[in-house]
Amino acid sequence: MSDIRKDRLHDHYVLIAPERMRKPDTLGNTAVGEPIDDCPFCEGHEGMTPPEIYAIRSNEANAMHWSVRVIPNLYKAVQIELDNHSDIDGMFESRLGLGAHEIVIDTPQHDGRLSTMKVTQISDWLQAISERISDLKADKRLIYASVFKNHGTSSGATQFHPHTQIIALPVMPQSLLKRLERGLQYYRRHGRSRLEDILVNELKAEVRIVSKKGTFTAFCPFASSYPFEVMIASTSESTSLYKLNRDDIGHLASLIQEVFQRLEAELGNFNYNLAFDMAPLNSNFENEPFMPQLEKYYRMNIRIMPRIYRLGGFELSTGIFINPVAPEEAAKLLRETKI
Numbered sequence: 455m456s457d458i459r460k461d462r463l464h465d466h467y468v469l470i471a472p473e474r475m476r477k478p479d480t481l482g483n484t485a486v487g488e489p490i491d492d493c494p495f496c497e498g499h500e501g502m503t504p505p506e507i508y509a510i511r512s513n514e515a516n517a518m519h520w521s522v523r524v525i526p527n528l529y530k531a532v533q534i535e536l537d538n539h540s541d542i543d544g545m546f547e548s549r550l551g552l553g554a555h556e557i558v559i560d561t562p563q564h565d566g567r568l569s570t571m572k573v574t575q576i577s578d579w580l581q582a583i584s585e586r587i588s589d590l591k592a593d594k595r596l597i598y599a600s601v602f603k604n605h606g607t608s609s610g611a612t613q614f615h616p617h618t619q620i621i622a623l624p625v626m627p628q629s630l631l632k633r634l635e636r637g638l639q640y641y642r643r644h645g646r647s648r649l650e651d652i653l654v655n656e657l658k659a660e661v662r663i664v665s666k667k668g669t670f671t672a673f674c675p676f677a678s679s680y681p682f683e684v685m686i687a688s689t690s691e692s693t694s695l696y697k698l699n700r701d702d703i704g705h706l707a708s709l710i711q712e713v714f715q716r717l718e719a720e721l722g723n724f725n726y727n728l729a730f731d732m733a734p735l736n737s738n739f740e741n742e743p744f745m746p747q748l749e750k751y752y753r754m755n756i757r758i759m760p761r762i763y764r765l766g767g768f769e770l771s772t773g774i775f776i777n778p779v780a781p782e783e784a785a786k787l788l789r790e791t792k793i
Contacts, residue, residue: 525559532554601618663789
């Protein structure tokens with residue numbers, strides 16, 4: 455039986471439809487590797503990339519023996535050198551493509567995955583992202599940073615070597631702006647963060663919990679847009695990755711590793727998108743009303759979105775996702791799987 459559910463965090467509906475599992479080729483899309491001889495992200499090929507912006511390493515820059523490297527994206531969508539200039543001509547508004555587009559090379563290992571990387575390596579990856587977000591925040595022209603990871607061709611990945619992208623912009627996504635507005639309204643009514651209340655209710659219900667480490671909980675959201683979608687959130691008041699201390703980073707790294715081990719035990723080397731949902735970098739005329747109490751009502755989280763079910767015209771035209779796997783069933787399978 456189908457179930458129409460409301461995602462109260464993102465303010466949209468999801469259609470949980472187990473009957474769709476009977477549709478041919480419903481679940482699939484395994485990520486496949488490629489030869490490493492010409493991979494610019496592999497250790498020993500540092501000269502094939504632009505000079506690094508940041509690295510965790512044991513020797514000089516742009517050489518071997520590193521844990522994580524951050525480089526400018528060679529095929530960047532935005533340029534940091536541009537002015538923050540906008541132009542309005544009647545109904546047509548545009549601005550120069552100012553921004554930062556960076557690549558975080560997660561590991562020297564070409565076939566490394568979050569399920570197989572050591573916890574210390576995942577901690578280094580998180581630390582590198584944290585350092586870059588903190589540094590980009592110092593540029594007051596930049597208002598928002600998107601941090602995401604694509605794995606497999608169905609996710610949009612064009613490079614197999616594990617990497618993460620950071621795109622910082624002088625504008626805010628309207629979806630996040632609306633979420634800030636709703637979050638502040640919720641806090642003023644209830645005195646609590648909306649995500650905090652969602653997490654408290656998930657912990658009480660238990661049926662969608664996957665695992666817990668420290669203050670972090672991994673769960674399949676009540677209104678999951680994707681089959682086997684997992685969200686990681688914390689009970690602590692953290693709005694961004696750079697706000698976490700070393701212990702927090704360690705717990706988060708350990709939980710990420712475990713979640714991916716459980717997901718791969720069920721799905722194999724699956725295609726996915728991973729996104730860090732973090733607070734804006736700086737304020738501008740759009741988000742300024744929502745910034746003073748941000749620490750009170752906004753909570754960072756991580757969404758892991760398996761791309762194992764093809765989206766169609768219904769999803770693209772309505773914004774309502776069809777999910778053929780109930781999150782309760784997904785969480786049960788992930789909890790009980792052997793790793």
